[in-house]
Every structure is written in C-alpha cells, then in structure tokens.
Amino acid sequence: MKKLMLLVLLLSTAVAFAQTPEEKGLEIAVEADKRDQGFADSSSKMTMTLKNANNDVSIRKMRSKTLEVQGDGDKGLTIFDQPADIKGTAFLSFTHVLDADDQWLYLPALKRVKRISSKNKSGPFMGSEFAFEDLSSREVEKYGYLYIKDEAVDGEDAFVIEVRPNYKYSGYTRSVVWISKEKYQPLKIVYYDRKNSLLKTMSVSGYKQYLGQYWRPDVMVMTNHQTKKETQLDFTDYKFKTGLSDRDFNKSSLKRAR
C-alpha cells in the first residue's frame, strides 16, 4: 500500500513537471508579455524603405504613439509625414484581445474622420511588405502557441515557437517565432500564408534596453519570398512614460494630430 502511494506521488509529480509543447509555448508568450508590462506609454519615429524586385526604392515616414491599456489591447496613434501627399493623415486604433479592433482614419484634405473596418488585418500597411497585423499590439490571447525547439539566431539563444492566430481575417495560417532567451523579444519571424506556403521572413535587430526593462529594436526587415519585395523599418527616438493618457487617443486628438 505504501509502495502504491509512493508510485502515485511520483507519477503525479512527473506529470506536473512534464510540460506539453502547448504549455511551454504559452509560458514563453506569457513571460514575454509580463516582461513588457508597465511601460505606460511609448512613442517612436519610423522610416519605412520599400524596395521592389527591381530595387526601386520609396520612403515612408511616420510617428507612432502607444498607450498601454490594462486588461485589453493597447491604443495606438500613427501620424504620417511622408510621402508629402499623405502628410497629416493619421490612424487611431483601439486593439482588443479578441473582439474586432476599433479604427479611425483622419483625412486632412477633407478634415474628415472616418471609422473604418478592422477586417483588413492582412492588407499591406502603406503598400509595404508589413501587414497591419504585423504591426499591431500582440496580446497573448490572440494566438495559440506551440513550443518546437531551442535554436540560436546569429549566436543569440532563442526559443522557437509556432504561433497560430485565434482572430478572424488573419492572412496567416501560422508563423514561427524565434524568441530571444535573454530579452524575450522576437529575433526572427517566418510567416506562412493562408495556404500554408512560405510567405515572408522578418529579421529584427539592434535591440536596446530602455528604462532598464523594455527591449526595443532599431531595425525590422521584412522579406517577401513570393514577390521578392522587401521593406526595412527603422525606429528612432523611442520614448517611454511621457505622460500620455486616453485624452491623446480619441477622435478629437486624431483630428489635430500633427
């Protein structure tokens, strides 16, 4: 009887410690989310360099602000500076964990604020190789996770996890993400399209730590394997905890965003 008790105890302990790949994947995602909490608000400047298969280049410049929202997705405001014909155009989004996001676009020529459908997650952002969903806030519950293996990227140790979107209208069946073991931030993401064919690879580099906690990259390069187009996204002027509030993320502030 005692022997049996011991066996049961041993077995149950073993079960408790043997994580499934799903559990380990989720654990990594939760840890990444936890380490990025508490930044309150952030802002940065972005330059997008679009390059087609013939190496023709075009430049986009924009500024973005993010407000951390506890218990829901973040709020974001993006202001476009270049090309000149869309200067002053601004984009406001309230992301939600599983509900559809709320999005408004401000068109300066007509002074018009338009509520737009957030169905277009898979569409290209500003004609680039980044889709809207690649740049929106990554809430843990928006995806399902599967730990695959450990593998280094350019000598940096990383977990490799498979991520499947839980939300409607994603352009991907799945993506494979290399998450730095040190920074808990993505070093590389490989995207597979709706037919599960290899679509894009994003390489992320130049991570710096801000406020002793938050890692942010300087460069993201998105390469589309199907069209041979490439977009490089450079970030500068990261700022955190600048005192932004809900007041900076509404339709009134969208109209005067400059």
Place this chain on the structure above:
Amino acid sequence: MFLRWVNRVMVCALLFGFGQAIAADWSGYGAVEYRGFTQSRLDNDQFDNGSMSLSFEPEFYHSRNGGDDSLTFVPFARWDEHDPQRSHVDIRELVWLHVAQDWELRVGIDKVFWGVTESQHLVDIINQTDLVENLDGEQKLGQTMVNVSLIKDWGVLDIFVLPGFRERTLPGKDGRFRSIPEIDDHTFYESSAKDKHVDYALRWSQTFDDWDVGISHFYGTSREPRIIPAVTPAGLRLVPYYDIINQTGLDIQATLDEWLWKFELIHRSGQGETFNAFTGGFEYTFVGVMDSAADFGVIAEYLYDDRGSNPAVAFDNDVFVGGRLAMNDAASSELLFGIISDVNDNTRFYNIEASRRFGDSWVLSLEGRFISAGSTGGPFSSIRQDDVIQLKLARHF
C-alpha cells in the same frame, strides 16, 4: 464689436506665428489640370472644348507649448484659363488652436466636416461649398469661427459662433457647370444683416462600441441658396437668395466587421416649406480580392428629400451604387466610381475618380463626370452638355 475682437485675435495669432517662423513647417501642393468637355456648350457665352487651370495650396503650421498651442495657415489660389469666376483666392485656414485637458478652442478661419455617407453630405453645414472648384461640392471655403470643444466622458460637445457668411462660389458667364439662364451676381438675403449675420451651431458626438453617433443643430444663413427671379439693376434676373434657417442633423455609422452602415438625416425650416432629407446605405469591403493585396468596397446608398416636387432638388428619390478599389500598392493606386440614378425619371449621374503616386511627390489623378438628364427642366438640365474628363498633376511638398 465681436468681429473686431475676432480680427484682433487673428492678428495676434498671425504675429505669434510668424514671429516664431524659424521652426516653421511649410507643406502643401501645386497642381496643373486640364478639363476637357466632350460635348458642345449649351449657351454661346460658355467656353468650348477644354480649359487649363493652375492651383496652389501651401500650408504653414507652427506649434508651441508641446503642441498645446498651434497656428495653421492655409491660403489657396486658382487660375483658370476661361472662367474668371473660377480664378479665385481664399484663406482655407488661419486658425489658432489651444488644447487643454478636456476642452479645445479654435479661433480664426477653419474647415469642419460632419457626416458619414459617401454620395452626398447632408449634415455637413459649417463651411460654404466652393462650387467652382468641383461639382462634387467637397471643396469648401474657409469659415470664420470661434469653436469650443468640450471633450467629456459623455461625448464631445462642439459649440460654434460663426461670424461672417461666405456666398457659394458659382461659375461665371463664360464657365461650364452653370445655370442657364445665368445666375446674377446680385445676392439677396433674408436677414437685414446680410453676410454679417452671426450664425451658431452645436454638435454632440459620441462613440458607443461599434456605433458612432452625432446630433447637430445649426441656426443662421443657409449655405444652400434658393435661386429665385428678382429685379436687379440689370433687370429681372435669377439671383441667389439666402434664407435664415434652422437645421437639425443626425448622423450614425455602425461598423460591423466588413459592413459599414451609414445614415444621415436633416430637418430644415426657414427655407421655403419645412423639409426632411436623408441618405442611408452601406459599404461592404472585400479584402484581398482574387488573392491580391487589393481591397474592393461596394457602396450603395438611397437619397431622399421630401421637397420632391421642387425641380431645384438634385437628389429627391435617387439610388447611388458605386465601388472603391484600393490597390494597396506603393503608388497608392485607387479607383472610385459610382452612378446616382433617379428612381422616378431616367436621370443618371456617372462619376469616376482614379489616382496614383509617381515617385515620392507627384500625384496624377483622373476624374470623369457624365450626366444623362432625363427630362428638360430637371435639376441637371442646365449642365446636361457638361460631361467632363479632368486630368490633374500635383506636386506635393
């Protein structure tokens, strides 16, 4: 007295702005356009064939106090080869904005847009239409205003005091898209204060989850003139007559996944008999059509105005069906087209707009408008020969 005060504030705002012009920020565009008319003129005074035109709209913006105070100045100028009335200058914006925690103040000349529908903008009333710019009525003249915006949990309340009325611009004797016979440039007003009448407006707007709602009221000089016969120094002529009106407006948009449901309603009194008008419909977007990056939106709206018997009302019982194609490419290529058809007679108004960017700063756009007027004497009768194709090349900076 009040106007003088507004003027003083504007002069101060100007000095404040240009005194700080070192960190100034200029942007804007210059454009050349050609409008080709495919049919011959209806009236011998009008020009035939085509017309060249140049336009220029620079924008100056300067802010201080971390963006809490800012000055925006947007002058506009157009030169037209054939129609002297279309050659004009305007101040689109010259406005000082102050932003506080839960309110905003705008003083000066500004543009304001209200509404949600695509085929026409019933609720939008603050700014006068700069009709010589474009038949679609989307170009507006700057409006002098003091605007206080209260931004509260219960919504945004906008209060407007609007001194100084702007007459609608109308094409001249030589121009196309005009009334036949011509409308005289003597303007008549209901108010003895004429264009000095001070107008007021109020608007509350709020977002409830998927619903964006606005309720507005306007009291003052109607932006839309009635065209009436009157005795002028030149004899009996058609003239624009501006009534004092009260207009209540409601605009609602429901954003339900790929469906956008849009509705605008107005109730106007003081301009002939009291009337109601509404526009309502939907926009449905197909994302990534045919495995491409392009989006295609289908738009359908119904346009109603209960002054149905009045021939001056363009859209009394009409259906608009259109499409919007966005290529989502690096050149931002776009195509918008639509038809407004009258349910009662067979008047149809066809519209197509296309544009794309070349390089970083050039935008080429094409616009076509074609009218098939059912009966003579209808709202489009005077412009039934004015089918137009317009090509425009703009350089943005």
